[in-house]
Amino acid sequence: MKKRKIPVISERKRPRQARSERLVADILEAATRVLARDGARRFTTARVAEAAGVSVGSLYQYFPNKESILFRLQTEEWQQTGTLIETQLTDSTRPPLERLRSVVLTFFRSECDEAELRVALKDAAPLYRDAPETRDHRKEGRRRSLAFTRELLPSLSVQERAFVTDLIMTAMSAIGKTVSEEGHSRAEVDRLARATGDMFCAYLEQLAQRRPPV
Numbered sequence: 001m002k003k004r005k006i007p008v009i010s011e012r013k014r015p016r017q018a019r020s021e022r023l024v025a026d027i028l029e030a031a032t033r034v035l036a037r038d039g040a041r042r043f044t045t046a047r048v049a050e051a052a053g054v055s056v057g058s059l060y061q062y063f064p065n066k067e068s069i070l071f072r073l074q075t076e077e078w079q080q081t082g083t084l085i086e087t088q089l090t091d092s093t094r095p096p097l098e099r100l101r102s103v104v105l106t107f108f109r110s111e112c113d114e115a116e117l118r119v120a121l122k123d124a125a126p127l128y129r130d131a132p133e134t135r136d137h138r139k140e141g142r143r144r145s146l147a148f149t150r151e152l153l154p155s156l157s158v159q160e161r162a163f164v165t166d167l168i169m170t171a172m173s174a175i176g177k178t179v180s181e182e183g184h185s186r187a188e189v190d191r192l193a194r195a196t197g198d199m200f201c202a203y204l205e206q207l208a209q210r211r212p213p214v
Contacts, residue, residue: 027062028073048069071134108180
């Protein structure tokens with residue numbers, strides 16, 4: 001069986017001067033336009049370079065291939081959403097379930113903002129899903145969610161908390177993706193997010209009422 005090739009998605013180098021920083025910014029802005037316009041399947045370094053008004057050679061100074069550009073765009077989206085979620089999940093001034101509802105609302109809104117671009121990024125995910133950097137991101141997101149579940153459900157076993165965490169993360173991702181693809185208004189997105197949050201909270205409240213094993 002042929003081993004699946006793992007793409008190189010690390011950038012060749014980081015810009016150090018203002019002019020090179022501007023060049024990379026132009027490339028990423030152009031990549032965003034090309035991805036939203038043409039989709040993941042027609043996304044190429046040549047199209048990005050043309051849209052940015054630079055040579056392909058200049059682009060290759062920083063990005064070795066189209067996968068590295070797409071992963072950079074995805075990383076920036078992950079970081080923006082992840083920071084918001086981290087802040088909300090760890091806000092000890094608010095009850096845990098209230099925090100969870102806020103996280104679901106934030107996630108749904110982030111999925112639906114610039115929906116065409118986000119759908120295109122999801123379509124591009126198979127290009128770098130097996131890369132170590134992607135696995136590291138998944139591990140960090142799961143670690144954050146497991147810590148929250150441990151705070152909320154301390155009486156559950158490690159295995160049970162892992163199951164609950166994975167179930168909620170999978171459901172939230174799947175529902176958020178579907179909602180983003182259906183073109184709902186902001187009010188409809190918020191309504192769906194709140195209903196999803198209520199569903200998660202009802203499930204967690206039921207688990208919290210379980211008596212710990214004797």
